[in-house]
Amino acid sequence: MTDTTRRRLGVAAVVLFAVSAVVLYYYRWHIAWTMYYRSALHLDSNVYEAPVRMMPSTSWPSEWVECNTGSLSFYLPSNLAETETLSSDHEPMPCFVKNGISVFPHPTEVSSSGDDSILKEAVALHPDGRQLTPPGFTYELYKFNAGDFSWGMTSKQARWHVFCAQYRVDAYRESVEFSQLPDIEYVVIAKERQAVLRWHSPEYDLSGTIMFFSSSGPLDLDFVRKVSNSIRVTRN
Numbered sequence: 001m002t003d004t005t006r007r008r009l010g011v012a013a014v015v016l017f018a019v020s021a022v023v024l025y026y027y028r029w030h031i032a033w034t035m036y037y038r039s040a041l042h043l044d045s046n047v048y049e050a051p052v053r054m055m056p057s058t059s060w061p062s063e064w065v066e067c068n069t070g071s072l073s074f075y076l077p078s079n080l081a082e083t084e085t086l087s088s089d090h091e092p093m094p095c096f097v098k099n100g101i102s103v104f105p106h107p108t109e110v111s112s113s114g115d116d117s118i119l120k121e122a123v124a125l126h127p128d129g130r131q132l133t134p135p136g137f138t139y140e141l142y143k144f145n146a147g148d149f150s151w152g153m154t155s156k157q158a159r160w161h162v163f164c165a166q167y168r169v170d171a172y173r174e175s176v177e178f179s180q181l182p183d184i185e186y187v188v189i190a191k192e193r194q195a196v197l198r199w200h201s202p203e204y205d206l207s208g209t210i211m212f213f214s215s216s217g218p219l220d221l222d223f224v225r226k227v228s229n230s231i232r233v234t235r236n
Helices: 004-024 028-040 117-125 134-143 155-166 221-230
Strands: 053-054 065-069 071-077 083-086 095-098 101-104 175-180 186-193 194-201 207-212
Touching: 004 028, 004 194, 053 117, 053 134, 065 207, 071 101, 071 221, 083 221, 117 155, 134 155, 134 175, 134 186, 134 194, 175 221, 186 221
Parallel strands: 053 175
Antiparallel strands: 065 071, 083 095, 095 101, 101 207, 175 186, 186 194, 194 207
């Protein structure tokens, strides 16, 4: 073998090593998912994936009555709009109970999303650079589906796939709906006789929840949607 041949082989080996390193770096999260995370997180078999969709726009009936709790206003049927009070460790909690239906708006709080390290990481990693709110992040986690993995994903998409897998929150028989308006975002997680609405106001940086319960059968999701679509936030 001549010196020229050796040099050519050496150059080819260096180029091959460099190309391999670039390819491995680009596909590092694809490989991590395939070789580790899928089995370590028990996502290599059939797992429940909650149905997820955007919430249909549903109007509440004109005869419903406006209710106010702190900075939050929403509408309820007139026979349900009589406030009761539950005791709380911090302050009285309003509730609305009638005919087996209960609505519990939790006290409005200043959002702590700026201090949420996981949410900050999610914003940094989101492949579309989306500015996620707490409800928006919850929606993204529920949208995650282990079977959506593809080697055709970009490196950012594969990293996001792994991130969501680590925090997946799907539970059996849950369903999820999300709504994003200019002044408020909310996600509704429903399961048989109960639902939780988590909302966030980007304008006022306020967040809160509303709990729904039914003691007389499956919760009417259309009722939950109407209440959800009626909520508004004002700064007192």
